[in-house]
Amino acid sequence: MIIGVPKEIKNNENRVALTPAGVAELKKHGHTVYVQATAGVGSGFTDAEYTVAGATVLSTIEEVYGIAEMIIKVKEPIEQEYKLIKKDQLLFTYFHFASSEPLTHAMIERGAVCLAYETVEKNDRSLPLLVPMSEVAGRMAIQEGAKYLEKPSGGKGILLGGVPGVPPAKVLVLGGGIVGTQAAKMAAGLGARVVIMDVSLPRLRHLSDIMPPNVTTIMSNHYNIREAIAEADLVVGAVLIPGAKAPHLITRDMLKLMRPGTVVVDVAVDQGGCIETCTPTTHENPTFIIDEIVHYCVANMPGAVPYTSTLALTNATLPYAVQLANKGWKKACSENEELKKGLNVANGKIVYKGVADAWGLELNEVEDILA
Numbered sequence: 001m002i003i004g005v006p007k008e009i010k011n012n013e014n015r016v017a018l019t020p021a022g023v024a025e026l027k028k029h030g031h032t033v034y035v036q037a038t039a040g041v042g043s044g045f046t047d048a049e050y051t052v053a054g055a056t057v058l059s060t061i062e063e064v065y066g067i068a069e070m071i072i073k074v075k076e077p078i079e080q081e082y083k084l085i086k087k088d089q090l091l092f093t094y095f096h097f098a099s100s101e102p103l104t105h106a107m108i109e110r111g112a113v114c115l116a117y118e119t120v121e122k123n124d125r126s127l128p129l130l131v132p133m134s135e136v137a138g139r140m141a142i143q144e145g146a147k148y149l150e151k152p153s154g155g156k157g158i159l160l161g162g163v164p165g166v167p168p169a170k171v172l173v174l175g176g177g178i179v180g181t182q183a184a185k186m187a188a189g190l191g192a193r194v195v196i197m198d199v200s201l202p203r204l205r206h207l208s209d210i211m212p213p214n215v216t217t218i219m220s221n222h223y224n225i226r227e228a229i230a231e232a233d234l235v236v237g238a239v240l241i242p243g244a245k246a247p248h249l250i251t252r253d254m255l256k257l258m259r260p261g262t263v264v265v266d267v268a269v270d271q272g273g274c275i276e277t278c279t280p281t282t283h284e285n286p287t288f289i290i291d292e293i294v295h296y297c298v299a300n301m302p303g304a305v306p307y308t309s310t311l312a313l314t315n316a317t318l319p320y321a322v323q324l325a326n327k328g329w330k331k332a333c334s335e336n337e338e339l340k341k342g343l344n345v346a347n348g349k350i351v352y353k354g355v356a357d358a359w360g361l362e363l364n365e366v367e368d369i370l371a
Helices: 020-028 047-053 061-067 101-110 131-148 178-189 201-210 222-229 252-257 267-271 306-327 329-335 353-359 366-370
Strands: 002-005 032-036 056-058 070-072 090-093 113-116 170-174 193-198 215-219 234-237 263-266 287-290 293-296 343-346
Touching: 002 061, 020 032, 020 047, 020 306, 032 061, 047 056, 056 061, 070 306, 090 306, 101 343, 101 353, 113 329, 131 178, 131 234, 131 263, 131 267, 131 293, 131 306, 170 178, 170 222, 178 193, 178 234, 193 201, 193 222, 201 215, 215 222, 222 252, 234 267, 263 267, 306 329, 329 366, 343 366
Parallel strands: 002 032, 002 070, 032 056, 070 090, 090 113, 170 193, 170 234, 193 215, 234 263, 263 293
Antiparallel strands: 113 343, 287 293
């Protein structure tokens, strides 16, 4: 198969979808890999390293899209890429269709085959291609939250861990999945007082067993959230419904319950956000203030630590990419239920329920597409 790796062009997105080691692995299986010039520079990989690994370096993004049967990316295509996508071209990347109606319609119109990292799902309902970036984003949420709690950044001027004789900050984490768990671990490690909420009692029991004493688990419901945000200095939104829009757990009217200078970090912004007032921001302009509450809503948080993120992502995606390249997407998805669940759009049709529900569009049976 002919595989293309374009340079990411989303604002301050420095990750690349494939490392030189990943190129070498695909070459070992007999595939041809084209990488756009400087695609890996932001992550610390030179064009020369890709060439040594067996890739052919192309000068422009147009050349990469033009020649490739499968495009491997990190982030969803943005508007200027839509016209480059060919009918029946396989795109393997994060899409988050439920948060972007224009992207959904564009991929339908282009006739692309869209296999989304975020909905590839194992039998135990874990999301293997979302996990590594969720781990990064969860840890970064605390790192960034601590920064924006500083007074020059608009925050309360509170040190997350406090000092002897002065109490630490209070951190509220909404969601006990991968992002929430990593955020709670990081905040607790810095000495903050942490509350983590989830709707699953078994999950809360597990978190109670593994977390240090400065982490408290509380059942997530409207009443408890209203109580907790009034005390919190930093709120991390870490709610995920795979492939669907995140529910708004904190609404605009609830901001008045929070103290001025409180920081909210909505990691769920990729899926529409779990805080109603959050809209996607960039690393260039990461925050905005509404009702004296600092909002950090960067939609590609792991892009700020591209070396770590690229290695972690390639570790997870490469085995699936090899299957797709070796077998073709139809056979690979027919034989692997995990990949089948990754299909969101194919042959101009939506085949993933969460995407169809998000925009009120027709849902087609994935088995009909694979037949």
